[in-house]
Amino acid sequence: MTQRQRRARDRTERGRRIVAAARELAEAEGWDAVTTRRLAALIEYSQPVLYSHFPGGKDAIMTAAALEGFAELAVALAAARDAGIEGVARAYVDFAEAKPALYDAMFTLASELRFAQDDTPEVMKANFTELLAVIEPVAGKQDPGVLTEVFWSTLHGLVTLDRGRRLSPENRAGRLALVVARFGARAD
Amino acid sequence: MTQRQRRARDRTERGRRIVAAARELAEAEGWDAVTTRRLAALIEYSQPVLYSHFPGGKDAIMTAAALEGFAELAVALAAARDAGIEGVARAYVDFAEAKPALYDAMFTLASELRFAQDDTPEVMKANFTELLAVIEPVAGKQDPGVLTEVFWSTLHGLVTLDRGRRLSPENRAGRLALVVARFGARAD
DNA sequence: CCAGTTTTCTAGCATCGCTAGGATTGCTAG
DNA sequence: CTAGCAATCCTAGCGATGCTAGAAAACTGG
Numbered sequence: 001m002t003q004r005q006r007r008a009r010d011r012t013e014r015g016r017r018i019v020a021a022a023r024e025l026a027e028a029e030g031w032d033a034v035t036t037r038r039l040a041a042l043i044e045y046s047q048p049v050l051y052s053h054f055p056g057g058k059d060a061i062m063t064a065a066a067l068e069g070f071a072e073l074a075v076a077l078a079a080a081r082d083a084g085i086e087g088v089a090r091a092y093v094d095f096a097e098a099k100p101a102l103y104d105a106m107f108t109l110a111s112e113l114r115f116a117q118d119d120t121p122e123v124m125k126a127n128f129t130e131l132l133a134v135i136e137p138v139a140g141k142q143d144p145g146v147l148t149e150v151f152w153s154t155l156h157g158l159v160t161l162d163r164g165r166r167l168s169p170e171n172r173a174g175r176l177a178l179v180v181a182r183f184g185a186r187a188d
Numbered sequence: 189m190t191q192r193q194r195r196a197r198d199r200t201e202r203g204r205r206i207v208a209a210a211r212e213l214a215e216a217e218g219w220d221a222v223t224t225r226r227l228a229a230l231i232e233y234s235q236p237v238l239y240s241h242f243p244g245g246k247d248a249i250m251t252a253a254a255l256e257g258f259a260e261l262a263v264a265l266a267a268a269r270d271a272g273i274e275g276v277a278r279a280y281v282d283f284a285e286a287k288p289a290l291y292d293a294m295f296t297l298a299s300e301l302r303f304a305q306d307d308t309p310e311v312m313k314a315n316f317t318e319l320l321a322v323i324e325p326v327a328g329k330q331d332p333g334v335l336t337e338v339f340w341s342t343l344h345g346l347v348t349l350d351r352g353r354r355l356s357p358e359n360r361a362g363r364l365a366l367v368v369a370r371f372g373a374r375a376d
Numbered sequence: 377c378c379a380g381t382t383t384t385c386t387a388g389c390a391t392c393g394c395t396a397g398g399a400t401t402g403c404t405a406g
Numbered sequence: 407c408t409a410g411c412a413a414t415c416c417t418a419g420c421g422a423t424g425c426t427a428g429a430a431a432a433c434t435g436g
Contacts, residue, residue, distance in 0.1 A: 046386080052384090058424065154341055
């Protein structure tokens with residue numbers, strides 16, 4: 001019976017290696033470079049093995065990577081909670097800059113992951129909760145949940161537009177300061 | 189000589205038809221469905237004709253569509269200028285909702301188009317100028333340009349996250365109201 | 377050692393963006 | 407009017423993609 005356990009362990013380990021290889025390759029050369037053939041070569045197996053782990057194919061692998069990303073982002077945001085809005089905003093932007101491909105998988109690609117619904121994974125809700133924690137004190141009479149959505153949208157917009165070279169690079173620090181200024185004040 | 193002119197006219201007309209067909213197909217079935225073969229079939233020519241118009245291939249066609257989009261968005265924003273921040277914000281969001289594929293081409297795909305640079309097309313700068321016009325009065329001591337970048341990021345984030353089903357649908361109106369509340373107040 | 381099950385690989389399909397080379401068309405000069 | 411030239415267009419094909427069916431291999435329990 002232990003053999004069966006070992007085989008199962010090897011299998012899940014291999015699944016992890018697939019996602020890890022996909023993430024590495026994506027960060028290095030972008031998601032377009034993450035092909036099933038290259039992925040198979042990296043884990044030293046043939047293509048169909050990927051589909052035994054992720055029946056959904058490449059999309060499912062990206063989704064798995066995205067879920068890892070949500071967990072990591074939640075940790076980063078929680079660590080910055082004491083630093084308030086500024087700390088959380090900076091942590092969010094830093095995360096997106098450090099792992100751009102992963103961020104893409106989480107928010108731009110992988111459209112099957114839905115937020116704000118019953119079947120939304122817990123790790124995804126955790127991120128929203130972290131943002132809510134720092135926004136709630138400054139909400140005043142405004143709805144904290146809605147304000148958090150707007151705050152989140154601002155951070156997401158900053159990240160994506162900045163990466164697409166659509167914002168002036170020299171204003172990066174200034175933008176973050178203005179975000180804090182506009183969202184940090186209590187509205188009543 | 190008039191024959192030559194007519195041929196040139198037919199040619200540019202055909203170029204327009206290519207972009208128009210691409211836009212229609214993209215809005216109907218998404219950019220993934222816009223293949224060079226389907227595009228060629230729609231304009232009733234063979235594939236290589238596309239490349240004589242757009243040597244850059246599919247990317248160049250998407251870029252051409254994006255440039256049309258920038259022009260149209262600038263018009264929509266200018267028309268809403270008198271309605272202030274709320275009007276412009278609503279016009280922006282409405283545009284993105286009405287032409288989602290075009291919006292994608294403008295901001296998510298087509299990464300070769302850069303903003304805030306010397307070689308940035310005039311139509312793209314026009315959009316920023318329109319946003320700046322309504323933000324400037326409320327900037328106070330804050331830098332108008334930087335504040336406009338943040339405002340724009342918020343709108344962009346709202347649009348993209350909302351479309352990815354990542355925000356709760358029932359809060360749509362509330363979010364826009366909060367954007368106006370947070371950006372409409374003069375900061376000094 | 378031998379069946380039977382599970383796992384893995386080889387080979388291939390349809391489709392993608394893109395391009396080379398030949399065929400067809402239209403223009404021009406004699 | 408026609409021969410030759412130039413521009414235009416299409417057929418056919420290349421390499422690569424995601425994905426899958428069916429054969430081969432390995433491991434299992436008796």
